[in-house]
Amino acid sequence: xxxxxxxxxxxxxxxxxxxxxxxxxxxxxxxxxxxxxxxxxxxxxxxxxxxxxxxxxxxxxxxxxxxxxxxxxxxxxxxxxxxxxxxxxxxxxxxxxxxxxxxxxxxxxxxxxxxxxxxxxxxxxxxxxxxxxxxxxxxxxxxxxxxxxxxxxxxxxxxxxxxxxxxxxxxxxxxxxxxxxxxxxxxxxxxxxxxxxxxxxxxxxxxxxxxxxxxxx
Numbered sequence: 754x755x756x757x758x759x760x761x762x763x764x765x766x767x768x769x770x771x772x773x774x775x776x777x778x779x780x781x782x783x784x785x786x787x788x789x790x791x792x793x794x795x796x797x798x799x800x801x802x803x804x805x806x807x808x809x810x811x812x813x814x815x816x817x818x819x820x821x822x823x824x825x826x827x828x829x830x831x832x833x834x835x836x837x838x839x840x841x842x843x844x845x846x847x848x849x850x851x852x853x854x855x856x857x858x859x860x861x862x863x864x865x866x867x868x869x870x871x872x873x874x875x876x877x878x879x880x881x882x883x884x885x886x887x888x889x890x891x892x893x894x895x896x897x898x899x900x901x902x903x904x905x906x907x908x909x910x911x912x913x914x915x916x917x918x919x920x921x922x923x924x925x926x927x928x929x930x931x932x933x934x935x936x937x938x939x940x941x942x943x944x945x946x947x948x949x950x951x952x953x954x955x956x957x958x959x960x961x962x963x964x965x966x967x968x969x970x
Contacts, residue, residue, distance in 0.1 A: 757784050757786050758817065760826045761837065762808060763791075763828065766789070772869070773851065789807070791809075812840065823848065826867065830923075851870070859880070860878075867885035868882050868886050873891050874892045875894070877914075893910075895913045896914050896915070912924075913931045916931060917937070927946050928944075944958070951963070
């Protein structure tokens with residue numbers, strides 16, 4: 754049995770809870786959700802959705818006497834994912850890796866701790882997904898590509914062969930990062946529907962086809 758704490762109580766959590774159910778069935782591994790850490794204490798949301806899971810505004814060790822506790826970050830913002838990752842590390846919890854059974858993931862890929870690989874996504878051979886990243890439904894990461902830590906690849910977006918994005922990057926839906934010369938720098942955002950062919954410096958808002966820097970973040 755795996756004892757799990759989930760960080761983040763927004764709407765994405767409803768998806769993640771179903772992913773966990775599917776994961777348990779496929780792997781025959783019981784996951785015991787000890788609680789949800791949500792700064793907004795979004796109890797009304799869970800009452801409406803009939804989720805009987807304890808909600809806490811912050812993590813306190815005294816509330817969780819169990820040993821070997823894992824943490825999963827159910828947030829779609831790179832900055833919030835990184836903030837929670839730092840909190841997890843500070844409290845010496847272990848990040849839980851969630852790969853949905855309907856995701857197609859190559860055995861020759863590297864997926865680090867804390868990642869969520871959603872259903873119907875594709876991770877090709879010789880790729881590297883660094884810790885705490887989110888690969889959304891119908892997103893794909895092509896061969897020899899790289900996704901930096903705490904990044905988010907939104908639905909229907911793709912990194913084609915040898916493309917890369919840095920840490921804390923956000924790739925909007927229906928985007929493409931194409932080829933080895935295409936690099937989205939750290940802390941940058943690619944606006945939905947954009948196509949990136951070249952290297953982009955860090956802290957940039959990028960948009961268009963071909964994608965160009967529109968704003969320094």
